[in-house]
Amino acid sequence: MMKQYIEEADNVLMHTYNRFQIVLEKGEGVYLYDMDGKKYLDFAAGIAVFALGYGNNEYNDALKCQIDKLLHTSNLYYNIPSIEAAKKLAKESGMDRVFFTNSGTEAIEGAVKLARKYYYKKHGISDSVIISMNHSFHGRSMGALSVTGTKKYREAFEPLIGGVVFADFNDFNSVKAQICDKTCAIIMEPVQGEGGLYPATRDFIEGVRKLCDEKDILLIFDEIQCGMGRTGKMFAYQQYGVKPDIMTSAKSLGCGVPVGAFAASEKVASAFEPGDHGTTYGGNPFATAAVGKVFDLFEADQVLKKVNETGPYLFDKLEELTKRYDFILEHRGMGLMQGLEFKFPVKDIVLKAMEKGLIIISAGTNVIRFVPPLVISKEHIDEMSDILEQCIKELDL
Ligand SMILES: *Cc1c(COP(=O)(O)O)cnc(C)c1O
Numbered sequence: 001m002m003k004q005y006i007e008e009a010d011n012v013l014m015h016t017y018n019r020f021q022i023v024l025e026k027g028e029g030v031y032l033y034d035m036d037g038k039k040y041l042d043f044a045a046g047i048a049v050f051a052l053g054y055g056n057n058e059y060n061d062a063l064k065c066q067i068d069k070l071l072h073t074s075n076l077y078y079n080i081p082s083i084e085a086a087k088k089l090a091k092e093s094g095m096d097r098v099f100f101t102n103s104g105t106e107a108i109e110g111a112v113k114l115a116r117k118y119y120y121k122k123h124g125i126s127d128s129v130i131i132s133m134n135h136s137f138h139g140r141s142m143g144a145l146s147v148t149g150t151k152k153y154r155e156a157f158e159p160l161i162g163g164v165v166f167a168d169f170n171d172f173n174s175v176k177a178q179i180c181d182k183t184c185a186i187i188m189e190p191v192q193g194e195g196g197l198y199p200a201t202r203d204f205i206e207g208v209r210k211l212c213d214e215k216d217i218l219l220i221f222d223e224i225q226c227g228m229g230r231t232g233k234m235f236a237y238q239q240y241g242v243k244p245d246i247m248t249s250a251k252s253l254g255c256g257v258p259v260g261a262f263a264a265s266e267k268v269a270s271a272f273e274p275g276d277h278g279t280t281y282g283g284n285p286f287a288t289a290a291v292g293k294v295f296d297l298f299e300a301d302q303v304l305k306k307v308n309e310t311g312p313y314l315f316d317k318l319e320e321l322t323k324r325y326d327f328i329l330e331h332r333g334m335g336l337m338q339g340l341e342f343k344f345p346v347k348d349i350v351l352k353a354m355e356k357g358l359i360i361i362s363a364g365t366n367v368i369r370f371v372p373p374l375v376i377s378k379e380h381i382d383e384m385s386d387i388l389e390q391c392i393k394e395l396d397l
Contacts, residue, residue: 001035001036002022002023002034002035002036005023005035006019006021006023020351020354022034022035022038022354023035026054026055027042027050027053027054027055028054028055029053029054029055029373029375030042030053030054030372030373030375030376030377030380031054032054032359038357039357040354040357040358040359041357041358041359041380041383041384041387042054042359042372042373043358043359043360043370043371043372043376043384044359044360044361044369044371044372045252045371045372045373046256047225047251047361047371048193048225048230048251048252048337048371049251049252049254049255049256050252050255050256050373051228051229051230051252051255051294051298051303051373051374051375052255052294052297052301052303052373052374052375053373053375054373056255056297058293058297058300059255059290059293059294059297062289062290062292062293063257063286063289063290063293065289066081066285066286066289067286069285070285071284071285071286072281072284072285072286073284073285074280074284075278075279075280075282075283079283079284079285079288080285081285081286081288081289081291081292082100082283082284082285082288084288084292085098085100085283085288085289085291085292085295086098086100086283086288088291088292088295088296089249089253089261089263089291089295090263092234092235092295093234093235093247093249093263094243095246095247095263095264095265096263096264096265096266096269097263097264097266097269098261098262098263099261099262099263099272099277099282099283100259100260100261100279100282100283100287100288100291101250101259101260101261101262101279101282102258102259102260102279102281102282102287103139103250103258103259103260104138104139104222104224104248104249104250104251104260105138105139105140105141105144105260106139106141106260106279106282107224107248107249107250107260107261107262108138108139108141108143108144108147108187108222108224108248108262109139109141109143109144110248110262110277111187111220111222111246111247111248111262111264112130112143112144112146112147112185112187112220113143113276113277114246114262114264114268114269114271114272114277115128115130115184115185115218115220115246115268116128116130116184117271117272117276118184118218118268118271119182119184119185120271121271122216125182127163127182128163128182128183128184128185129163129164129165129180129182129183129184130147130163130164130165130183130184130185130186130187131164131165131166131167131175131178131179131183131185131186131187132147132148132149132164132165132166132167132186132187132188133149133166133167133168133169133187133188133189133192134149134166134167134168134169135149135150135169135192135195135196135198136148136149136150136169136187136188136189136192136195136222137150137153137189137192137193137194137195138187138189138222138224140153142157142160142161143160143161145157145160146160146161146164147164147187149166149195150194150195163182165178166178169188169192169195169198169200169204170198170200170201170204171204172203172204172207172208172211175207175208175211176211179211179215179217183215183217184217184218185217185218185219185220185245185246186208186211186212186217186218186219186220187220187221187222188200188208188220188221188222189221189222189223189224189225189226190205190221190223190226190231190235190236190237190239190240191225191226191231191236191333191334191337193224193225193226193337193363193369193371194225194363194364195363195364196332196339196341196363196364196367197332197333197337197338197339197363197367197369198332199231199236199332199333199334200240202240205237205240205242206240206242209242209243212245218245218246218268219244219245219246220244220245220246220247220248221235221236221237221244221246221247221248222247222248223235223236223237223247223248223249224248224249224250224251224260225251225337225371226334226337227247227249227251227252227253228249228251228252228253228294228298229252229298229303229304229307229335229374230252230307230334230335230336230337230371230374231307231311231334231335231336231337232304232307232308232311232334232335232336233304234298234304235247235249236334239334245264245265245267245268246262246263246264246265246268247262247263247264248260248261248262248263249261249262249263252294252374253291253294254287254290254291254294255290255294256290257286257287257290257291258287259287259288259290259291261291301375303374303375306374306375307335307336307374308335309378310336310376310377310378310381311334311335311336311338313378313381314336314338314370314381315331315333315338317381317382317385318331318338318340318370318385319331321340321385321388321389321392322340325392327342327343327344327397328340328341328342328343329341329342329343329366333370336370336371336372336374336376337370337371338369338370339363339367339368339369339370340367340368340370341366341367342366342367342368343366344366345365345366346362346365346366346367346368347362347365348395348396349368349388349391349392349395350362350368352391352394352395353387353388353391356387356390356391357387358383358384358387358388358391360384360388368388370384372384
């Protein structure tokens with residue numbers, strides 16, 4: 001049965017992914033089940049999405065309730081869930097105004113447009129420049145790809161939008177060297193995700209903030225992967241005590257419902273006027289009912305407190321592994337967003353783990369990425385590290 005579905009998928013879906021050869025059917029807590037009923041401990045959470053775990057009754061009930069009330073209105077009218085969700089996001093992020101989107105990529109598009117509009121309004125010219133980071137990831141649309149610093153994603157699609165230059169992450173002088181009269185914004189992930197789980201250093205992030213303040217350049221933090229509690233604070237920049245002018249969110253923001261957002265300070269957000277940006281679905285009552293409920297459950301279930309207990313526990317476990325095997329080159333990350341860099345591609349380990357009922361994913365070729373549901377327990381972390389070590393021991397080196 002599973003094999004037949006996979007064959008059908010390969011015939012009808014575009015081949016943009018090398019998918020794992022399983023069809024997932026249901027989830028319960030931090031476990032997933034495939035069509036054959038095989039159980040997997042999930043340390044990927046649908047790529048850092050399902051923070052609350054699967055089958056959370058309160059979350060599911062909130063969605064069911066909203067479906068029966070009102071699914072969609074368009075942005076020509078007001079709706080209650082989007083107002084409630086925006087207030088919560090603004091409060092937690094320290095931003096003043098919010099725009100809801102349908103994905104992370106769209107949140108980046110909006111952030112980039114807002115930065116350009118801010119510069120245009122101030123200087124009366126539109127030809128502004130954005131500095132982004134090498135090895136960054138911001139999404140796949142033409143705009144988001146334009147600020148993504150990974151050659152293999154970009155190459156076939158050039159020319160992308162102009163006015164984007166790249167600097168090295170965690171290298172202040174390299175950012176400074178890219179500043180020009182037309183620089184409107186600097187965009188970065190406080191913890192690089194796809195690029196290999198690299199947290200910004202405190203000096204770097206503070207230095208960039210100061211530079212932006214001096215020159216009235218906007219600082220955009222992409223919190224799509226590292227935000228929503230993943231590092232142990234609601235947003236990763238709060239670990240550094242540094243605030244952006246614009247921030248983006250998605251992934252765990254909806255915990256499974258496709259939704260993203262960008263938010264900004266009043267000073268910056270006021271550059272947008274009616275007609276400058278829009279979306280049909282973005283901020284619809286269904287998606288924003290999910291966002292509102294996610295914030296409520298983060299508070300009720302003390303999710304941040306949990307991450308601050310389980311994050312260090314995971315860190316110690318992975319640190320032990322790193323010490324035991326000299327082909328594990330580095331262990332990096334923060335909270336429940338960590339990575340192990342191997343001397344060789346990790347594909348075999350990931351496949352072996354799947355056979356043994358553990359779902360892990362890579363970031364690039366040589367890094368295993370650990371982004372479990374935020375409600376993971378220490379026992380689950382023990383279970384994961386036991387399976388992982390078995391896989392490592394069985395490697396044909
Ligand atoms: C996943 C991701 C995106 C893109 O989000 P989508 O919802 O896939 O469009 C952008 N930035 C970062 C840091 C991400 O991890």
